[in-house]
Amino acid sequence: MHAASEAILIVEQLQVSYRSKEQARPILHGLNLTLHQGETVCLLGESGSGKSTLAKAITGLLPPSAQVGSGSLALAGGIAVDLADDNGSGSIPWQRIRGTELALLFQDARQALNPVMTIGQHFKETLLDHRKAKPDEVESISCRLLRKLGFTDPLVLLSSYPFQLSGGMCQRICLAIALCLEPKVLIADEPTSALDTVSQREVLSLIRAMQLDLGLTVLLITHDLAVARAVSDRVIVLDQGRLVEQGSVQRVFSQPKALFTRQLLAYRSQVSAPAKLRSTRKSSACLLEVRRLHKSYDANQPIVRDASLTLDEQEIVGVLGQSGCGKSTLARCIAGLETPNAGSILLRGTDISGLQGKARREICRRIQMVFQDARASLHPGRTAQQLVQEPLQYLRIGNKQERIALASHYLQEVGIEGEAQYRKPPQLSTGQCQRIAIARALVLKPEVLICDEAVSALDVRIQAQILKLLKRLHKQYRFSILMISHDVSVLRSFCHHIAVMSDGRFQEGKQASVRLHESSQPHTQLLLRCAGDLEEVRI
Amino acid sequence: MIVAVLLRKLMEALLTLICATVILFMLIRLAPGDPAVLLLGQPSEVAAMHTEVYEQKAAELREQWGLDQPMAIQYVSWLGRLVQLDLGTSLHTGRAVSAELAERLPATLQLTAAALAVQLLLGFWLGIVSALKAGTFSDQLIRLACVTLASTPAFVTGLCALLLFAVTLGAYEISSEASWSRLWLPALTMGLASMPQFARMVRANMLAELGQTYVLAALSRGLARRRVIGQASRNALLPLVTVTALSAATFASGAVVIESLFAWPGIGKYALDSILRKDYPVIQGYAFVMVTLVILIHLCVDVLYAYIDPRLQRKRRQVTRGVNEHA
């Protein structure tokens, strides 16, 4: 059917590079891309593959350090521009293209709205600037669109500010604002990556519905295989600025041709495959118990309320929840970063909640934590060796030689060897940074390792490697893991038990992860359904 | 809710004012010498007064001001007089300090307002232009001019301006009157001196705003460049309200140099003359008025922010209505 419909956007020979210091770093190497009327095309690639650069290049929003070597853009209405002209000369009539021909959705929707303007003002300026409506029509047009996008009370929304709305709502509003100009092509740059599973599904199904409804052409840029499979008609796989494969979604996912695609799919199935590690573990003593924990910064809005959880020796427990459900705050309380308002945290029977000073530092030997953004957790000016020695210095463990030996040992354990041990974080990859962070936690030989979304921000390839590493280390050093994540599939493949958190509490205790789908809790079911849809079902 | 916030700000301002008066009071008490002598003037300076008469006067003063009483009581009674706007009497003229200051305040405020206008208009314009053309020759030129101007003492600029306009060109009248025709030169000098810093902040804030995603998003909607720049510059200016208020306070108090240079009969020049005349009640009154003025300006800024920045107004009120639950 697509072969028959006309091409609506053609990009040819797009070459983009970034200048940094003296040299130019190529990002896109002569990319060709054609979109047909009414289709949804997924541009799939890892971070740094140049997929966002493509979106910016064809909307003329590249930063000045980017240089378009060559490339042409042709749109259905007979508009053809040479993108290489777009180096600040202002010769391209972007105002005629942006908004009406091409609309763009950003990853962080809240940032994409002006913080001091109401939603209504956004609609107003967009509609009036393009003369799409008269001033008195603005409200009715925007209300109609918002209703279409599932908002039941659009008038309230129009008078509210972005900071009053959730990330998912902001993305839906951005979609509505984009659609009010009736664009021909919608380019969505990782529109759901910053959202939790439930909002993710909501936004994706809305984009899909709008596409069918309005005959929109959608270019969806994502790193998430599940998203690509769920919504696209056609998939284009990008690796390091080169197009390695394209084809219908069924074909690419069932019979991937390119090596890169095959690897990507293999890693994904590795990450989300149901785990085989349960049952070998004998039931053992309770190591950590969280009892009726309560934490709030503002008395009216408790973050964690009445949360109870247990973690046995050598057990891996997953805490599953949407963003803002309080799971990270729970983790921070256990790690001693926050003092709970009420309740207790028992480590082998002794309460460790809210310890300060020396007592808190003693607990650090026994409870360690790995953070989501590994790079941000490492000081950029210190070498991997120094970074791993840090906790030993802080807690005065061993002398200098012993510290170096210990650090080398653990760095080797996580696969940072030889000369890499003397590199600093800016010269290391994100995966390597996460490995250092893990080595740094393990060097203290903790009994509990808390992983706070430790793999969520990583590409699937690195995600698989890190999870494999954690599994091996867990087996070898026999610590317990508390895995905090919003990703059902990662938790199901990795944890013995999963506890689902919502609104700051656990509705039911931890469940064996193989039996999670038997849960009767509606919230658990909702999470599973959303994740499941993305896994297997097309929206 | 907003009333509660304002009330809290008001209480804080009052507390700050009280602390400030304590400091002022302590400063006078810490000063070397007998406060009565300070307030009355040295015996040698108060000519035509016999020693006995002087002693008697001093004793009267001590009793009147309660100088023989404990510090705390002295402070409270001083505060009591302050509340009634009784700032004492000038040693030089024998008139009430409050009246003397009130006479000169309008001239200072006039100069401050004019200088502020120069700073804001010029600084805003240069800052925005410099940010929009960041990295180009005109940006470098503006920045260089600003740095040079910021490095020139206001009194040097003032002296040069006087030399040029009053002596060489004869376009500026040298007198000691506060008239509109004499306002432009001191205002320009003062405004130019503080403009570079303001322009620099406008530039930095504007660049930060231009880097925000919402600017890209607005461009991606095909909005006119003008409109996008307008939005960004509005947001860049929001945090500068505080800076503006602070420079207003600095102008009002720091007008001393310019006022004395241009013989502008404002409160600053009066204070300076009083220091040289050792007219302590006036200096004390001047400091009190200035501190109160600054605290008032800060309070106004807080109130203003509550109105112009919606984020502060509605922080707690999250919108939950109008949102359907997950489908």
Next chain:
Amino acid sequence: MHSTRRSVSLIAGTVLLGLLAVLIAGAHWISPYDPVQQHAAERLEKPSAQHPFGTDRFGRDLLARTLHGGQITLLSAMAALSGALAIGLAVGLAAGMFHNSLLDRLFMRMIDVLLAFPFMVLAMVVAALFGTSLFHLLLAVIAVGWVTFARLARSVVLQARNETSFAAARVLGASNRTLILRELAPKALSPVLILATFELGSLILSIAALSFLGLGAQPPTPEWGSMLADGREYVLQSPHIMFGPALFIMLSVLAFNLIGEGLRDRLDPYEKPQL
């Protein structure tokens, strides 16, 4: 290309400052005249080969006075600033580290109160009550000057405390001392130092301005501001007597401002999007 253009102001500022420092430190060798010795015969002379900047109303060589005055002006400004910097940094770090504690609130209240005292007002009150001298002026500078640094350091610290690296260091067992010295202080130091270079410039201006008003250094001490004040009555007839001190004030402030600009550009290299 960008990085080289950015460091131009840094290099220019450093070279200028170095040049001034050499001139001022070598005052004895460059200008052989005594800066205080009066020569009634050579009053208000125009610049000549013998007196490059001319002489003042007492016949003193203005070049010698300017160069010697630089020692006093620059050294006193630096001394006062280091005092303010040390206090400000310590208070800011402590207040930020123990955010919302009694200590923090106390400091913030103090800062609020001190902010109500414009520098000029405090300097004038101190001069009036304690007598006009450079030392009192410098005390006044320290008394109010630390507030700016403390506020900046505190805000940087508060931001740094929310960063992952701070949480990571705490989880790894760092003590409060380690946290302050290794995690917070280095982050606060660079913005505070950049502010300090700018403040040093404006401090030189303030000291000069106050001396100009007669509230700072007292005659016959050669100091730039007081030299200008000294020549004020004669400036309309012989403008050259302003030239030396005015030029040196400008150049030294310019040097600090250029260094500050250069350092700041290096600290936050921003990129402007294409409009």
